[in-house]
Amino acid sequence: MAFNPPKFVQSLLESCSPNPAKAGKTLLVINALGMVFAALSNTYAAAVDKNTSAKDKKFLVPAGFVTGAANIGLYYAMTTKIIDALQGKTTVKDGKEMVKVGLADKVLEYMGKNYDKDGKTLLQAAQEKFVDKEILKAGKVSEELKQDAKILLKKDNVITDEAKELFKKSFKSGFGVAGAFIGAVVGCAILTPIIRDVSAYFVQKRLEKNNPEMKDKPYKPYFEPTRIESVRYNRRPLTLKGYMAFTNKGNMKV
């Protein structure tokens, strides 16, 4: 049976392929894709919102695009740099290979030079631990897999070159994933709130400038106890009314 997937599927498969050097990058791309979708649907929610006037929408929709693009662009650029610094990077330019040494390479070098209590290098000890764990994991699935893993990873009780290569790849891939995690945490917990809140302030000011009646309405602070009873029917405070379309309407967290 011939199996020839179309080009689109092939390129998709390639980006999802289990290449350990790309593990962190794959996570980054999927997350960025989710953020793009979230920004698009939030902007869509703002565009179809009935409570805002067409004049405001002309400003709100581009503002949504710009905020989303700035957020995602900064997140992507920062995380790529972090992953490269941790994992190292090999680029080919004009037929020449340029190697950027990352933290993972430095740690591997350090492990090769230093010894543990039993006189083995730290690298050897780590490789043995890795092989044992892999075989144990394979054995949990089936005996057949365990035999396969044993043959591939150990020959005459000595770790094979293939296993060493596998260890190195997994080790480096772990650093890439750590980089993706750090980028996600910094981007989501620090970068996004700053961009969102600061842009919300400017959007709000601009809306108030164009609609003076928003400013003139008697304003009661949201957390004032006297207001709490009357606020039940409308929980949204006046200040966020315009920007609510972005942050609250969509609830997008893809």
Added chain:
Amino acid sequence: MRLNSIQQQQRQNFKGNPVNWIANTVAKHPMIPIGLAGSSVVAQKIVMSGSEAVVGPVMDVGIGEVITKVTKEEDGRTRDSSKVQAIRTFSQSVGGTIVGVIIRMICIGAATALCMKAGQKVGGAFADIIQKNTNNASLENKYLYKKDMETWGKNIGGAVATLVMLGTNFIIDAPFINWINKKATDIVDNKILKNKKDDVETKEKEVK
């Protein structure tokens, strides 16, 4: 004597260098990066949104405070709305994590099972495509094949989940997050209401 001083110097250098410190720590626990290597978008989502749920609200309130001070706002509108946004951020990250993790897990499970099935049905042809892209995993070497298939499932499932979330966001997330937000707002409201009431009562007593 000289040798000693060199060794001492080396030790001091080692202590002062953060790269070496990290190298030493990781070298002692080499299975940490290996374990991380197998993680999927599910782990990323948990780490990301978990930190957001803790840090995000604090950031929101802090930024509101900074904007109020910088622009010298008198009515404190930004400060108040930043508090609302903080509650919103918390409920969004909590609700988003719960729904997101469940959907991602379902998608990854389905994608892995499908990849395995397709491999077994199409046989060598499927393994050949994989071989071109990655390791020397063929159906003959079941161990590597399975390892690769799991990664395929994680990545494809994660990408598919992102698409699926576009729909479920409106259907499941929005009402769920609104419900959490309402509960969280009620809790904060009641707390502040109680505190203010106590304040007023004590002040009235003082006046009497």
